[in-house]
Amino acid sequence: MNGPLSGKTAFVTGATGAIAEASALALARDGARLALMARRADGLAEVAARIRDAVPGADVHTFTGDACDEAAVAGAVRAAHALAGRLDIAFATVGGGGFRPLIEHEPQDLRDAFEINVISAFHVIRAAAPLMPPGGSIVCLSSGAAVLTFRHLAAYHVAKAALEGLVRMAADELGPCGIRVNAVRPGLTRSGATAGMFEGGTDQAFLPEYPLGRLGEPADIAGAVRFLAGDESAWITGQCIAADGGNLLRRSPDLAPLPVVNTPS
Numbered sequence: 219m220n221g222p223l224s225g226k227t228a229f230v231t232g233a234t235g236a237i238a239e240a241s242a243l244a245l246a247r248d249g250a251r252l253a254l255m256a257r258r259a260d261g262l263a264e265v266a267a268r269i270r271d272a273v274p275g276a277d278v279h280t281f282t283g284d285a286c287d288e289a290a291v292a293g294a295v296r297a298a299h300a301l302a303g304r305l306d307i308a309f310a311t312v313g314g315g316g317f318r319p320l321i322e323h324e325p326q327d328l329r330d331a332f333e334i335n336v337i338s339a340f341h342v343i344r345a346a347a348p349l350m351p352p353g354g355s356i357v358c359l360s361s362g363a364a365v366l367t368f369r370h371l372a373a374y375h376v377a378k379a380a381l382e383g384l385v386r387m388a389a390d391e392l393g394p395c396g397i398r399v400n401a402v403r404p405g406l407t408r409s410g411a412t413a414g415m416f417e418g419g420t421d422q423a424f425l426p427e428y429p430l431g432r433l434g435e436p437a438d439i440a441g442a443v444r445f446l447a448g449d450e451s452a453w454i455t456g457q458c459i460a461a462d463g464g465n466l467l468r469r470s471p472d473l474a475p476l477p478v479v480n481t482p483s
């Protein structure tokens with residue numbers, strides 16, 4: 219396929235997620251060869267079929283595995299490279315977190331959040347960088363929650379902040395190799411995981427904090443990922459770019475009251 223990414227190979231983890239799929243589609247439209255990884259083979263097959271329907275002739279390959287499994291990620295990255303003897307783009311999307319007041323967290327909750335949001339991205343960076351030529355681009359999926367505190371989302375906030383530290387550190391160390399490392403910070407974006415926040419009026423709590431007056435769609439984030447993946451951003455590294463409708467200009471909504479903390483008298 220012809221396009222600005224023609225001939226390049228892009229590896230995407232968590233590829234059954236809405237943002238990952240939209241981003242993979244954007245990469246395929248510009249000619250990239252896709253290597254998609256996720257835990258569910260059936261979900262991967264559905265994503266691949268939708269991309270091939272939208273982009274006739276798209277070169278799409280799937281690999282089943284857990285992004286938190288170091289060996290699985292390393293094997294999938296090697297397989298992606300072997301498709302055409304090159305690996306140019308890696309997009310690490312796996313992450314997540316649940317709502318719970320900070321003082322109700324157990325230490326293991328933070329360990330788990332760190333594992334899924336930070337270690338999964340570290341596996342991608344560590345496996346992909348040695349296989350990338352100068353000009354290679356690694357993009358990680360962060361969140362506006364890395365910057366704005368969000369009541370009852372403490373473990374996720376801390377983990378995404380750590381992810382952005384990892385991005386800056388990797389960008390510094392890999393820069394001399396010509397490899398760029400950046401992140402995208404979505405605001406609240408429609409996906410399977412966030413569908414409930416777009417229903418029942420919950421979205422109305424978010425909208426006043428979004429200057430552009432609407433919440434995000436996966437394609438909104440895909441545009442930022444595509445920019446960071448390509449040569450258009452060749453002199454950008456170590457950055458965390460917000461695609462959030464302006465949410466970082468304001469604050470996170472207050473969806474729940476703070477818990478009462480009793481102190482000894």
